[in-house]
Amino acid sequence: MLSKNNLHELTRKQEPKKQRFAIKKLTVGVASVLVGFTFMGLNASVNADTVPSANNGEVTPQAEPNTDKSTADSTKQNETTLNSAPVYTTQGQVPDLDIHSLFTPDQLEQDQIDADGEGTSLTWTQKPDVSKIGNTSGIANLSYPNYDADPTTNDQGDEVYPLKNVSVNVPVLVRKAEQEVKDNQVKNSLDIINSTDNSLVAHYEWVGTKAKNDDEEQPILNSDSVSEDITHMLQSLGFEMDEGSYFPGDITNFGTKNKVATMFVHPISADDQTSTDPKPVIADDPYFDHNGNSSIDNVNKIPNPANYIGNLGVLPQGTKIEWDVAPEYDYTKDGDNYANPEPTNDPSIKVTIPGQAPIILSTTPNGMPLKEIATLPDYGDGTLLLNPDNNLDLGDSVKAPTYYVTNLDSFITKYLEDSGEEATPDNIANFKKSFKCEWTVNPNTQQAGYTFGVFKYNDNVGNLVLFKVNPKLVNNSKTITRTISFTGLPKNPAAVQQKVTYTQNGEQTYVDEPIAWKSDKNSWDEFVVPTVAGYTASVNKIAAKNVNLNDGNETVVVTYTANSHDQVINYVDKEGNKVGNSYTVTGKTGETVDTNIEENMPEGWVISGEYPTKVTFDADDPAAINVLVAKKETGTTTPEVTPSQPAQQPGKSGENINVPADNKQVSGHIGNDQSLTSKISHHVNNTNNEQAHQLPQTGNVANEKAATLGFLFAGLASMFGLAGSQKKQH
Known part of the structure; x- marks a missing residue:
């Protein structure tokens, strides 16, 4: 199993034949088409019609x-x-x-x-x-x-x-497209499909100059080795081609139009398992023992045990491969070679498939011990040693093949010495300049999992390098906020924020793989606008709203408008009877206006006492103000009155309120924790007969009755004085 015999058979099948690619009958439906461990080639597209953009790029x-x-x-x-x-x-x-x-x-x-x-x-x-x-x-x-x-x-x-x-x-x-295909270019594409689960194993593309006609097709780069490299990579990942499926030789030449071909493969099965339930196996012919003159570097470091697994491509995503017993070596050399290339102990590998108990591997399916496979390189520095643990992140650019060579200088030194040349620094530098090392099949970093790159140096082809492309962890969040603010009040309350948060968590297994955004709640709740006494809000409530991922933040402003109020002012005499016409001053909640009491005084009357010159409106409609007036007497001195400071007390509509002498200030609340001080001033009808008015001429206190009696007695005295004068004359 997994021997070179399979590869030789595959190579034999690559002879020109009718291009028909087959596998067992597909019995699965439209299943998941994402494979856990894949490898892919150069840049991608297919012969296709371009879909016109509509609805912001979404096509129905x-x-x-x-x-x-x-x-x-x-x-x-x-x-x-x-x-x-x-x-x-x-x-x-x-x-x-x-x-x-x-x-x-x-x-x-x-x-x-x-x-x-x-x-x-x-x-x-x-x-x-x-x-x-x-x-x-x-x-x-x-x-x-x-x-x-x-x-x-x-x-x-x-x-x-x-x-x-x-x-x-x-x-x-x-x-995602990786490479542009220009007007004078064509693209050849090869898809490799796993027939057992209808999944993509690998996708390759080559872009080159379009041929003038079918008779002048030009080969793709490294066309002479591509077919063998790809079939060897397939085998190293644990796949073999189905009966009747061959490598399409026509794909290695650029023609007058794009070419698309498909190969069908299935997992190589061991005797104790089926292809639909693959178990890890140790390869009796590891990938680095292929035709190339290279090997993994187990001299300077302990290699990754995945290098010895023969079916990495068919193992489930998340499979963990580690040493159970790591190999130990005796690095004593006998000439240029190692005296004891096999490990001095019995190494074994532990493979843990998600949801299963660990599997310990120490032999191949054919019974060959791992220690006979995990040997030191045969030719010492005469072998090009490759880094045995290569990790890439999804979407990374791969470096030149020599970057993954660990002993390039010592390899060149050995090569020069074997060629009879002196290994001077100048000779080594010159050799490096002439050293042709290039990828014949690029390792693909567009999809997570194990993948291979194949390179050649000088005329030595088929050198494989194993890479593990790690998935990209995605951990994003987006919060969309509706802010509700308030204006128009003496003291506006703090703004209210309603939030919807979407999260995106997962692993991308290919470049730009969509990871679903999720939210526990995807709507803003209905918001009831608080009522504030004396004010009217622009809206009573703000409706609930569904929030999508691409929606933006919103701001809603609630404007409060002060209500209008009418202040009625009456003139009344001492008996409480209305004098003249009443009038009204108008204002809004919290506003202070002039009362204009003197300007609207009924003709022939004077104010008898204090009166408010201004009024400040509270949340409620104010009670009427009754101004006490007295009839203006001809030939008498008019009592002077002093405008009072504004009284500060709320009252009910239509109610006459006595203003206390101390003019207390009345405070209250408007809406939610909104305080507002009421400064409504009223001149109130005074019915207290014991309250006297101060005469400004003398400073003496007298009431209305005393004043009347004084005038009466003065009149009688005048009359008696006149009568006495007349009697004396007679």
Whole structure:
């Protein structure tokens, strides 16, 4: 198992043949098309139509009517549904459909589908939405001759079979484009599909100059080694090609148009397991023992045990590989070679598959001990040693192959000495300049998992380097806030904030893989606006609202407007009777206005006592102000009155309120913790007969009755004085 014999057989099958790629019949539906451990080649796209941008880049799949005349004439329509292999494409491009790329020869044969028959066609009936990176699907119609039906004879005497139509579910992998294809260029694409779970194992692309005609096709870079490199990488990851599936040789030449091909593979099975339940195995022929003159560096460091696992590509995502017993070595040399290349102990590897008990491996499936495989390099410094533990982050750019060589200087020194040249610094530097080392298959960092890069130096090809591409951890959050603020009050309350938070947590296993945003609550609640006495709010409530991820913050301003109030002012005499006309002054809550009492005084009357010159409106409508007045007497001295300071006491509408002499200030609250001081001043009808007015001429205190009696006695005295004078004369 996992021996070079498999590779030799695969290489034999690469001889030019009809390009048909097969696996066992697909029995799965539209399953997950993401593979845990994959490797991919150069940059990606497929021959496709560009999808026009609409609705901010979102494209809605549209059903397109099938106008193929042969389909329209078919007597049987969509009798069954098939599931195809996944199709790889880049964002914004709808892939072309090819029957040989979607179905294996087994499936075509079992369903009696003549892929090359007259009238056979495969067209989209519902194109996939390729506007976003991720995994999606489309629906196609497959039309082909129905050989189970009775044929008819056409005018030429040929038998014509009616067409049968079936619906095909097509998984589509939409990925980020890595390289632009210019007008004078074409692109060759190769998809490798795991037939057991309908998943993508690898995708390769090569972009080059378009050929002038079919007779002048040009080979892709390193075309002579690509097929063997890819088949060796597949084997090293634990896959082998299905019966009837071959490496498509035509893909290694650039033609006049884009080329797309598919290879179908399945996991290599050990005797004690099935391909659908793979268990880790130690490779009896590790990848670094291939044709290349290189090996992993287990001289200067303990190598990663994954280098000795022969089926990394089929193990579940999250599988942990570590040493159970790490190898120990005797580095004593016998000449240029190590005297004892095998470990001095019995190493073993522990593999833990998620949800399973650890598996301890110490031998290959064929019974070869690990210590016979994990040996020191055969030729010492004559072997190019490679870093045995290479980790990359998703999307990283890979460095030149020599970056991963650990003994380049000593290797060059040994090479020069073996060539009879002196290993001087200048000779070593010159050798490095002439040392041609380049990737023939780039390690792909666009997808997480184990992957290989293949390089050559000078004429030595097939040197594999193992990489582990780590998934990208995603931990993002976004909070969308609605702020409700208030204005218009003497003291505005603090703003209220309503928040909706979305979180994005997970691992990206390919570049820009969409990770779902989630939220425990995706709406702002309804907000009831608080009432404030004396004020009217612009709205009574703010409605609840659903909040989407792409929504922005919002601000809502609630404006309070002060209510209008009327202050009625009456003039009354000492009996409480109204004198003249009442009048009204108007203002708003919290506003202070002039009373204009003197300006509106009834003619022939004077104010008898103090009166307010201003009034400040509280939250409620104020009580009427009654101003005490007295009849103005002709020939008498008018008592002087003094305007009072504004009284500060609220009252009820229509109620006459006595203002206390101390003019107390009345305070209250407006709405939620909003304080407001009422400064409403009233001149109130004084009915207390004991309260006297001070005469400004003398400063003596007298009441109305005393004043009247004084005038009366003065009059009588005058009369008696006049009578006495007349009597004396007589």
